[in-house]
Amino acid sequence: MIKTEQLCKRYPAVTAVEDVTFEVRPGEVLGFLGPNGAGKTTTMRMLAGFVTPTSGRASICGHDVEEEPLAARQSLGYLPEGAPCYGEMRVSAFLQFIAELRRLEGARKRARLQYVIERLQLASVLERQIETLSKGFRRRVGLAQAIMHDPPVLILDEPTDGLDPNQKHEVRTLIEEMASEKIIVISTHILEEVAAVCTRAIIIARGRIVADDTPLQLTSRSRYHNAVSLQLARAEQLETARAALAGLTQVEQVEVTEREARLTALPRAGAMILQEVAALAAQQGLQLKELHLESGRLDEVFRTITA
Amino acid sequence: MAHAGGPMRNVALILRRELASYFATPLAYVFIIIFLVLANAFTFYVGAFYQRGQADLRPFFMFHPWLYLFLIPALTMKLWAEERKSGSIELLMTLPLKAWEVVLGKYLAAWLFTGLALALTFPIWITVNYLGSPDNGVIFASYLGSLLLAGGFLAIGSCMSALTRNQVVAFILGVSACFVLLLAGYPMVLDAFRGWAPETLIEAIASLSLLTHFQSITRGVLELRDVLYFLMLIGFFLFTTTVAVDLRKAD
Numbered sequence: 097m098i099k100t101e102q103l104c105k106r107y108p109a110v111t112a113v114e115d116v117t118f119e120v121r122p123g124e125v126l127g128f129l130g131p132n133g134a135g136k137t138t139t140m141r142m143l144a145g146f147v148t149p150t151s152g153r154a155s156i157c158g159h160d161v162e163e164e165p166l167a168a169r170q171s172l173g174y175l176p177e178g179a180p181c182y183g184e185m186r187v188s189a190f191l192q193f194i195a196e197l198r199r200l201e202g203a204r205k206r207a208r209l210q211y212v213i214e215r216l217q218l219a220s221v222l223e224r225q226i227e228t229l230s231k232g233f234r235r236r237v238g239l240a241q242a243i244m245h246d247p248p249v250l251i252l253d254e255p256t257d258g259l260d261p262n263q264k265h266e267v268r269t270l271i272e273e274m275a276s277e278k279i280i281v282i283s284t285h286i287l288e289e290v291a292a293v294c295t296r297a298i299i300i301a302r303g304r305i306v307a308d309d310t311p312l313q314l315t316s317r318s319r320y321h322n323a324v325s326l327q328l329a330r331a332e333q334l335e336t337a338r339a340a341l342a343g344l345t346q347v348e349q350v351e352v353t354e355r356e357a358r359l360t361a362l363p364r365a366g367a368m369i370l371q372e373v374a375a376l377a378a379q380q381g382l383q384l385k386e387l388h389l390e391s392g393r394l395d396e397v398f399r400t401i402t403a
Numbered sequence: 404m405a406h407a408g409g410p411m412r413n414v415a416l417i418l419r420r421e422l423a424s425y426f427a428t429p430l431a432y433v434f435i436i437i438f439l440v441l442a443n444a445f446t447f448y449v450g451a452f453y454q455r456g457q458a459d460l461r462p463f464f465m466f467h468p469w470l471y472l473f474l475i476p477a478l479t480m481k482l483w484a485e486e487r488k489s490g491s492i493e494l495l496m497t498l499p500l501k502a503w504e505v506v507l508g509k510y511l512a513a514w515l516f517t518g519l520a521l522a523l524t525f526p527i528w529i530t531v532n533y534l535g536s537p538d539n540g541v542i543f544a545s546y547l548g549s550l551l552l553a554g555g556f557l558a559i560g561s562c563m564s565a566l567t568r569n570q571v572v573a574f575i576l577g578v579s580a581c582f583v584l585l586l587a588g589y590p591m592v593l594d595a596f597r598g599w600a601p602e603t604l605i606e607a608i609a610s611l612s613l614l615t616h617f618q619s620i621t622r623g624v625l626e627l628r629d630v631l632y633f634l635m636l637i638g639f640f641l642f643t644t645t646v647a648v649d650l651r652k653a654d
Contacts, residue, residue: 141493141653144493144497145496145497146497147653169497169498169499170499174497176490176493176494176497177493180489180490180491181491181494182420182491183489184424184427184428185420185423185424185427189423193416193420194498196415197498198498199497205557262518332568392566
């Protein structure tokens with residue numbers, strides 16, 4: 097379990113993290129969201145024992161990060177922001193070095209090395225110097241390092257940054273596979289990633305937690321939650337459609353995108369308007385290309401909360 | 404979790420990685436070649452090795468402090484500054500390691516490497532034994548003194564490197580600190596304290612002179628006092644390095 101209590105980090109000029117309290121249990125994948133400079137990295141660094149909190153406490157699997165730093169770090173796999181590495185080392189030598197520092201020996205060491213190399217597809221670059229690798233490969237070396245000792249807790253600072261869509265998918269699959277038995281905390285600024293892999297999201301802005309919820313619940317805070325979006329086949333019907341939709345009592349607002357001949361009807365709080373809109377379209381003789389119910393827009397929620 | 408080996412195992416792992424990284428870049432080769440070329444050039448041209456007509460290695464060892472003054476900070480400037488700059492310090496300091504294990508491992512790797520460069524000067528020892536019959540006891544003591552001096556400079560350089568993320572700053576701080584401690588017993592440094600500092604302080608500073616202790620060893624008198632001086636100096640600066648690394652790792 098990860099536990100933080102009123103964690104604060106103040107620098108002479110700024111307060112990076114203020115009063116951050118949360119708990120993460122096994123099986124949870126927690127996504128840290130927030131604008132750049134919001135305090136995501138500082139919070140993760142405090143959990144990893146790299147930055148010393150000004151006040152408050154944090155513990156990993158019951159080990160306080162300041163009082164028992166070694167025990168806390170042993171339970172932890174950590175990918176620092178930007179996946180820093182020893183550039184002049186070869187991948188194989190680097191992984192060996194990490195395995196030995198993690199006290200892996202004999203058959204277990206061979207098995208773990210083989211696992212991480214296979215899982216992160218590093219076999220083709222084992223004898224290359226890390227600094228000659230592409231950003232994607234470097235990130236994967238960093239991930240391999242973090243999961244080497246099969247830790248119960250993983251803290252990954254932007255694990256998919258710099259990866260191409262296939263590699264991103266691979267990393268997400270890896271996280272999903274490990275999710276059931278581990279505690280995983282990732283930070284990201286890719287919102288779709290949160291919906292894809294996280295069971296819970298914490299949004300941080302200006303050093304404080306401003307939302308702590310499941311991605312689904314967060315999405316439902318959106319103005320677009322249960323909004324109905326329709327695209328017309330004939331653009332000249334746009335004005336008729338807009339007026340008709342705006343006439344519905346349950347519709348709060350209608351947004352029009354002229355270029356795509358698209359209308360979005362936003363419901364009043366709690367209202368379900370799909371049936372009404374569909375009936376209205378038939379009644380008005382609108383030729384529809386598309387009609388769908390929106391679940392909500394995470395980016396809009398994100399902007400509203402962190403603004 | 405198993406803890407076979409304990410802290411010294413961690414020190415050894417860090418040492419091995421550091422040493423390998425010296426040889427993964429041109430640094431190791433450049434350093435060794437420049438050291439050997441300069442050491443020999445000084446001995447033969449400035450030190451007049453042949454012309455003196457004496458079978459000893461004084462002209463060889465007398466230039467070591469000045470060679471080390473520039474070469475050692477060049478070696479140590481990257482020890483911590485580079486880790487800070489590249490961010491790898493975050494990786495290193497979040498592994499289950501104690502700060503002193505990393506400090507000691509890095510330091511010993513640098514010392515071992517300098518020792519290797521020093522050992523590669525053996526042809527001059529063969530030469531002097533071929534040309535005459537020198538006092539090999541004095542030569543052995545001098546080698547030990549040179550190694551201790553290098554160790555002292557390395558500890559100072561390591562500490563300066565831990566204070567900054569800029570390697571050039573680390574180099575300049577390193578050279579300056581080494582220079583001051585080297586000449587602590589000489590007027591150039593002592594004059595700065597005369598007139599306002601109490602006499603006991605001036606004497607204390609004078610007794611810190613690296614050069615005085617080095618010269619006393621190279622005369623062939625291997626006194627415990629001098630060896631202890633170097634070991635304490637090394638211990639002090641490594642301790643300071645550990646504190647600096649621990650306190651400022653994330654800055």
